[in-house]
Amino acid sequence: xxxxxxxxxxxxxxxxxxxxxxxxxxxxxxxxxxxxxxxxxxxxxxxxxxxxxxxxxxxxxxxxxxxxxxxxxxxxxxxxxxxxxxxxxxxxxxxxxxxxxxxxxxxxxxxxxxxxxxxxxxxxxxxxxxxxxxxxxxxxxxxxxxxxxxxxxxxxxxxxxxxxxxxxxxxxxxxxxxxxxxxx
Amino acid sequence: xxxxxxxxxxxxxxxxxxxxxxxxxxxxxxxxxxxxxxxxxxxxxxxxxxxxxxxxxxxxxxxxxxxxxxxxxxxxxxxxxxxxxxxxxxxxxxxxxxxxxxxxxxxxxxxxxxxxxxxxxxxxxxxxxxxxxxxxxxxxxxxxxxxxxxxxxxxxxxxxxxxxxxxxxxxxxxxxxxxxxxxxxxxxxxxxxxxxxxxxxxxxxxxxxxxxxxxxxxxxxxxxxxxxxxxxxxxxxxxxxxxxxxxxxxxxxxxxxxxxxxxxxxxxxxxxxxxxxxxxxxxxxxxxxxxxxxxxxxxxxxxxxxxxxxxxxxxxxxxxxxxx
Numbered sequence: 001x002x003x004x005x006x007x008x009x010x011x012x013x014x015x016x017x018x019x020x021x022x023x024x025x026x027x028x029x030x031x032x033x034x035x036x037x038x039x040x041x042x043x044x045x046x047x048x049x050x051x052x053x054x055x056x057x058x059x060x061x062x063x064x065x066x067x068x069x070x071x072x073x074x075x076x077x078x079x080x081x082x083x084x085x086x087x088x089x090x091x092x093x094x095x096x097x098x099x100x101x102x103x104x105x106x107x108x109x110x111x112x113x114x115x116x117x118x119x120x121x122x123x124x125x126x127x128x129x130x131x132x133x134x135x136x137x138x139x140x141x142x143x144x145x146x147x148x149x150x151x152x153x154x155x156x157x158x159x160x161x162x163x164x165x166x167x168x169x170x171x172x173x174x175x176x177x178x179x180x181x182x183x184x
Numbered sequence: 185x186x187x188x189x190x191x192x193x194x195x196x197x198x199x200x201x202x203x204x205x206x207x208x209x210x211x212x213x214x215x216x217x218x219x220x221x222x223x224x225x226x227x228x229x230x231x232x233x234x235x236x237x238x239x240x241x242x243x244x245x246x247x248x249x250x251x252x253x254x255x256x257x258x259x260x261x262x263x264x265x266x267x268x269x270x271x272x273x274x275x276x277x278x279x280x281x282x283x284x285x286x287x288x289x290x291x292x293x294x295x296x297x298x299x300x301x302x303x304x305x306x307x308x309x310x311x312x313x314x315x316x317x318x319x320x321x322x323x324x325x326x327x328x329x330x331x332x333x334x335x336x337x338x339x340x341x342x343x344x345x346x347x348x349x350x351x352x353x354x355x356x357x358x359x360x361x362x363x364x365x366x367x368x369x370x371x372x373x374x375x376x377x378x379x380x381x382x383x384x385x386x387x388x389x390x391x392x393x394x395x396x397x398x399x400x401x402x403x404x405x406x407x408x409x410x411x412x413x414x415x416x417x418x419x420x421x422x423x424x425x426x427x428x429x430x431x432x433x434x435x436x437x438x439x440x441x442x443x444x445x446x447x448x449x450x451x452x453x454x455x456x457x458x459x460x461x462x463x464x465x466x467x468x469x470x471x472x473x474x475x476x477x478x479x480x481x482x483x484x485x486x487x488x489x490x491x492x493x494x495x496x497x498x499x500x501x502x503x504x505x506x507x508x
Contacts, residue, residue, distance in 0.1 A: 006376060009426040009456045010484040014376065021421060033207075046204045048424035050448055055424030057206075060485050061492055132209045133422065133448030136318055140422070 003028075003076055005069050008055055011045075013068055015076070018052045021142065025052040026130055030087075035075055043068060050131045051140070089126070096122075107150045121148045185249040186299070186336060189283065191329040192244035197303060197322035198296075198443075200233045202311035206447045212427070213313035213321070216294050216402060216443045216466035219362070219491075220258030224298035226499055227255035227275045227350075229343050229506075234302040235312035237328070239295045241469065243286025244328060246297075248278045252336060253300040253347040259292025259364065259467055277351035292364035292467035300347055301337025315444065316402070346506035353505065366472040367393065368464040371479040371487075375430060375453035377420065385412040389454060390478050394438065398470040402444040405468065411436030412454060422450040428457030428465070440465060458484035460491050 004016045015032055018025030032054045036047055043062035048055045058068050096119045097104040108115045127143040134140075188195075198221065201214025215221035215238055222232040237244075243261045254276050256263050263270050266282050272295070278284070284297075305312050305323060314322025323332060339347075378386065394409035412432045425431065429441045431451040438454065443466070457465055458479050468474060479487075 007373070007456075007481050008376060008424060008453075009428060010373070010459050010481060010488055012424070012426050014423065019421070046206055048206050048447055050423045051421045053421075053423045055426075057426075060488050064485050065481055131422070131448070132207065133424075134209060134446045136208065136210045136320075138209045 003032075003073075005072065007065055010065075011060055012055055012057045013065065013072070015054045015056065015072060016052060017054070021051045021130065023128075026128065029054055029131075032076060035078065039075070041068075041071055041075070048133070050133065087128070094123070103150070107148055110150045111148055113148070118148050121145045186334040187247040187249055188328045188330055188332040188334070189245040189247055191327060191332075192239060192286070193242035194240040195244045195328040196238050196314040196316065196326075197235050197305060197328075197334075198238040198313045199235045199311055200313075201443070202309050202313055202315070202321070205309050206424075209447055210309060210320075211315060211318075211444055211447055213311070213315045213402075214443050215296060215313075217258050217296065217463040219463050219495075220294075221296045221298075222495065223273065223498070224255045224257035224296040226495075226502055227257070227273070228253050228298045228300040229347060230298060230300065230302050234298070235305065235322075236299075237297040237303075239286065239297060241289055241293055243295070245286075246284045248282045248284070249280065250336070251278065251280045252339070253277055253344075253351060254284070255298045256295055257298070258295035260290040261292075261295050262287030262290060263295070275347055275350040277348060289469075293469045294467060299336050300343070301339045304335035304337055317444065350502070350506050362463050362467070364464065364467040366468070367475065368461075368468070369475045369477050370461045370464050371458040371484065372430070372455040372461075372476040373458060373479055373481055373484055375455045376423075377452035378454055380414050380418060380452050381432075381454055382413055382415045385410070385414075385454070388412065390476055393473045393475050395473045396468050396470050397437075400470055402442060404442050404445060405440045405465070407438045407440065407474070409437075412438060414452060418452070420450050420452055422448045425449040425453065426456065428459070428462050429453050430455040430457070442466060458487060460484070460487045 006014050008014050017028035017032065029049045029052065033047060033049050036044065036056070043058040045057040045059055056072065095101065097115060104115050104118060108118045125143060125145055127141045129139045130142050131140045132138060198213065198215045200218060201212040202210060203212065206212060215236065221236050224236050225232050225234050239261065241261070255274060256272050260272055263284060263286050265278060265284050270276055303312065308321040311321060314325060316326065319325035323334060388410040389412065392410050394407035397406040397408050399406045413436050425441050425445055425448060427442065427445065430438050431441060431449055431453045432438050433451045440457065455476065465474060
């Protein structure tokens with residue numbers, strides 16, 4: 001695996017495992033996280049895995065950037081692939097339409113489908129959780145059929161207090177670019 | 185027991201943050217000014233990470249229902265006990281029935297009240313910090329309000345004797361205290377996407393002043409000033425952000441991400457505030473201004489180590505004084 005390193009702050013370093021969202025970057029991210037979890041260095045505080053990066057927060061009293069970087073290089077020179085956790089699959093019951101999914105009709109109309117067809121496409125898919133971020137337990141999910149994609153309107157009520165409905169959570173491309181930023 | 189007579193603008197329980205759960209999207213929270221928080225704890229003999237009350241701008245009124253020791257560090261919000269002004273950055277003795285109040289803000293925005301023995305609350309995910317938006321941690325996941333009662337930790341007799349002595353000493357601690365300003369110069373490293381910004385924006389970042397907008401809170405400060413723009417529009421892949429990351433959304437107005445920041449973000453980051461200068465930023469109020477000065481990672485890390493060394497010395501000094 002090829003990685004590049006750069007500082008995020010004076011207490012964090014970013015390991016980049018690619019520059020586009022795909023399965024191989026995702027696998028590398030999982031492997032890096034697994035390697036760090038299996039043998040956590042003394043300076044490690046915590047990690048934040050994302051689509052193509054793992055950000056490692058460290059204690060500069062124990063190690064400065066240069067040391068952290070070279071120890072990470074050493075650690076990542078191991079293949080570690082066998083450590084990468086095989087993702088498990090969970091089945092999530094979903095209530096579609098009505099008060100639980102007020103945008104179902106919009107999504108159906110937008111794609112020229114019946115509401116039942118949208119549900120069938122949506123329940124027929126298998127999705128990958130690429131990362132968890134932004135809010136507690138909030139998954140960024142990929143793999144939804146383009147046939148039920150819909151523009152931003154479906155995110156209109158999105159907020160911290162409102163648990164996102166399944167549809168927007170599946171459309172990670174929207175979430176990635178349109179999330180409200182600090183202060184919202 | 186502390187009885188809250190008046191909640192103030194936003195008084196929350198905070199410690200040094202919720203570490204280790206950001207990978208699950210759980211934000212760090214914690215004191216906006218970790219330095220003031222730590223010193224306040226040290227002055228009353230607590231561990232640095234013990235919970236304090238973070239008090240913003242308009243302070244609460246608090247009745248102490250037992251004799252104890254406190255320290256108030258950070259912003260000068262004109263604290264007084266039973267009507268008499270008290271000093272910041274000191275060990276103070278409070279009697280049973282005493283009332284702590286605050287007045288006009290003289291400098292800074294947030295002050296930290298540490299109580300000897302700490303605040304007795306159950307930790308949520310290893311932290312007593314309040315995460316307001318999610319209603320997690322602290323006192324019932326919310327800011328304090330009139331009528332609330334907070335249990336405080338029990339003090340050992342020896343600790344009480346030592347603190348009593350400290351409270352009567354007129355020692356000027358060599359606290360490497362900050363001079364909170366309403367237009368500080370804050371040292372900034374280049375952000376991970378600094379190179380994506382055009383020449384003008386890169387220059388203006390370090391030459392112009394930005395003001396803190398009213399749309400600013402524990403999550404982040406929105407800045408107003410020159411609009412910063414990318415050389416060309418670019419869609420970024422979300423990645424981790426940090427305390428003090430400065431990200432720039434499409435409207436060109438930078439946002440400084442603070443204690444209650446989200447764990448990840450997809451906007452380009454033009455800069456990253458050096459850890460030692462974070463308090464200069466987090467003590468600003470809406471309407472204040474901020475300027476940035478470029479610093480390298482190496483310098484930022486050296487300053488951090490120096491400050492940690494000073495805090496260690498202070499800690500020793502406080503211990504020695506108490507044992508005298």
